[in-house]
Amino acid sequence: METFQSLLAKKLSNALKNAGLPDAGELTPASDPRFGDYQTNAALVLGKQRGENPRVLAEKIVARFDTDDLCDAPAVAGPGFINFTLRPSAVAEKTVEVLRDDRLGIAEAKSPLRVVIDFGSPNVAKPMHVGHIRSTVLGDALARIAQFLGHEVIRDNHIGDWGTQFGMVIYGWKNLLDRRALQRNPLTEIVRIYKETNQRATSDPEVREACRQELIKLQAGDRENLDIWNECVALSMQDFELVYKLLDIHYDIQCGESFYHDRLPGVVERLLKSGIAEISEGAVVVFFRDNPELADKPLIIRKRDGGFNYATTDVATVDYRIDDLKADAIWYVVGAPQILHFKQIFNIARREGYTADLRHITFGSILGEDRKLMKTRSGENVPLRDLLEEACKRARKIIEEKNPHLSDDEKTAIVQKIGIGAVKYADLSQYRMTDYIFSWDKMLSLQGNTAPYLQNAYVRIRSIFRKAGESVPKIDKLVLADSAEINLGKRLCQFAETVPQVLNDFRPNILANYLFEVANSFHTFYEACPVLKSPEPARSSRLALCDLTAQVLKQGLGLLGIKVPEKM
RNA sequence: GCGCCCGUAGCUCAGCUGGAUAGAGCAACGGAUUUCUAAUCCGUGGGUCGGGUGUUCGAGUCACCCCGGGCGCGCCA
Known part of the structure; x- marks a missing residue:
């Protein structure tokens, strides 16, 4: 299945070819609804390259653009942008296509990778605490997304089980x-x-x-x-x-530090032999003399007393993941303070001839309301289990207020999904590098960009189907008339464009923000367009839109590791 | 000293590879409910994108210099 974006990009490419121009610029969703649905800056880029008037070039391109019922005639605007507005009929057709596709339109990666994702990594003899949330939740979401996109994912818990x-x-x-x-x-x-x-x-x-x-x-x-x-x-x-x-997190392997223990002497020997490491002040050290950034920051891989350290283990870990697990890529979901360390490790790996794609996926800290690192009142790390239980406790209180007639069993199941989902979403909906302030009230609010808001949109849809007492109609044609319907349809078709984007720069918040927009578009639709009381063919069309919205929300939240309740 | 990250509305934050008049949510104010979960929706006000210089058709985004906050830099992990 092809997205609107890729369809339009192909048509643009043809138009450029017919105009005797090379491919240039990019075709992206419009920056503003006033400019339609998609836009390209191709004429601007070409104008700059060739010293020609971009608006004239744009006209030339537009004249050769075959819209083919997909969109209205493209419009030249501003300094030379070309804007595309989809036809409602095209949106309706695509929506049906997405609805029938069990991947909701999302294509699998063209070249699947085997990727080891290193995330979580708690220390033995210490309880997990808030400091582990981001790595764990972010790593898990990236794993789910990569896997869904067709990559072969190995989730590895690099437990700290062998330290001093x-x-x-x-x-x-x-x-x-x-x-x-x-x-x-x-x-x-x-x-x-x-x-x-x-x-x-x-x-x-x-x-x-x-x-x-x-x-x-x-x-x-x-x-x-x-x-x-x-x-x-x-x-x-x-x-x-x-x-x-x-x-709801699982690992495929849990190779902690101790797993590499007996490989460490070999690592040091090898690095000494190849000349990458040398002896300095009694320790075995790797210098990075030809790298200006690392030139004055050597790395010790064997201490003067003969002991090995963290760095040695990490070199051995790279070996194992590439040589034994045959990884094409390794993603380290580890906090920003270790940037230098991983630069050093990656540099060594490259010098040893490894070509695998090594990424350090960093993230900021979680702060308390006082903007300092989140701690308990006595200054200790907040145990993760306590925090999650507190989330569920607070979720229960809200559910009991809003929906007291639910049975106890129902409540317990719902409360877990809401409470845990809220904690995960608060983390994932924000750009990973920014520190964020942990706030119960915000993450559990039913308003705004929160898990409960998204879950509620899903619940409302389920409620419609319960009320209708019928299964989802099998439809082969949608009728989209109201602007709220068309907008929702467009939004749902973008799911396939959004999910792969997350892996560009490892930003699940792109998906979270998209889902928020879906829920928003749905609520607008929900206010403007009665479903069950509408006459055919609107009724079936709207039911189908509801169905697809529910599927996108469920799948999208699922990719973030968040579950949806049927009632709340 | 060297290096990394952050600084966008009163508050919490989006804005991936430079694109059009910088966007949400909360809070504030004003509306909408005989209706499928109002747990919602519609609207209004709110900005020197920390400051400056530069690169160019175009800079929140790139380069350089400052300011402010956080973090890291041989024998912890």
């Missing part, structure tokens, strides 16, 4: 552990012993040294320490799973 923190955890386990507390709430107890050990270590050099020894024993394969480590990892994973279940 284990020296302290093991020391705490051996000296401070309360077994009963561990049974009651495992992660809380592990965090407690970790924190307490950390405190002791800062003030007491002997404790610090003891922790170091525990870490060395662990890394040397000491049985007792390995057992403790294994148990901590398992308990932490159980805790992560609870959150993933709430968020």
Whole structure:
């Protein structure tokens, strides 16, 4: 199925050829409804290239443009733009086409990639907190979208399960552990012993040294320490799973840092051998002398004491993902503070001859109402599970107010979709690089660009079908007369143009904003155009529009990892 | 010192590769409901796009310099 955009672009290309001109500029949705539905700046670009009057060129192009019932005669406007307005009949036909397509018009990628997406990556022995929302939710949405577009996605949870923190955890386990507390709430107890050990270590050099020894024993394969480590990892994973279940997130593989442990010596040897790394002040270091930006920022891959670090693991991770998993691309959904680190890692990968497409997909922070990093009142990280439960609690309160007659079971199911959806949407509807201020009232509001507003549009449609008591009519012809109908139809046809755009720059907010516009157009239509009370053929047409709107909302939100309720 | 990100309406934010008179939502004000979920819709007011210089037919967008905020830069992850 072809979108209006690509149909028009082809026609434009033909017109240019017939006018003896090369392809130029671009054909995009109109910047303003006054200018029609699509516009091209081809004549402006060509005018500049050839030193000719753009308006004259535009006229020449328009004269050779075959509209073919698709749109009205293109109009030349302003400095030389060409504007296209779709004919309602063409919109009606395309809408039917989209309705019959189980992909809602969205084409699969021409050259599918195998892409590893690295997102989430919580640390063992620490509960997941707000800091993990963005990576997790953004990574999951990108994975869903890439997968839907036909890419082969491998979702990888790069868990922090092998850091220096284990020296302290093991020391705490051996000296401070309360077994009963561990049974009651495992992660809380592990965090407690970790924190307490950390405190002791800062003030007491002997404790610090003891922790170091525990870490060395662990890394040397000491049985007792390995057992403790294994148990901590398992308990932490159980805790992560609870959150993933709430968020409806799954991973294909969970290769944490420990997975790469025994590959690290080989990595360092290889880099030394190839001359990419060298020994400096007793450590093994990679310099980036020919890169002005990195010239004064070397990267240590083996410490003076022989230990490996984060950077070593990340080099090994690139190896595994490309050599073993055969990835064409790796997307790292990791916060902006690590930009430098990934530049270094990617630079090494290129020097080693890897050609895979490596992307660091960065994002900003979540701030509290005070515009500082979001923390609890006591200054701690807000546990993610608490936050999600709070979201559901608040959603329940609203539902009970608005729709008290729902059964308890119904409410519970709805509340999860609304509460979790609100948290996810608040994140995804905003450009990922901007820090955003976390506000319960805003994200759960029924007005504005929020998940509940979009979900409500869906619910209203479902309500119409319940009321009608009939299944969706199979239609082969739509009649679009009212401007609200035509606008909605156009909007729905744009779904296929919007979704692929997200991956241009990894911006799910493009899809979120589109869905908001769909819901807006639908509500306008809903006010202006009665559905069930209309005579045929309007009634069937409108039912079909409703049906397609519901499908686009459900599919679109689904691609963002957000569910829709039938009632709310 | 070097580098990265951000700065757009009172508030929260869109504006991908430079395109026409800069847009939403909230808040404010004014309307609409015998109607499929008013949980909505329609309308009004609101801007030196942090400041400046430059590049060009055209700059919120690109380059350079400032201002303000955040972050990162050999032995943490």
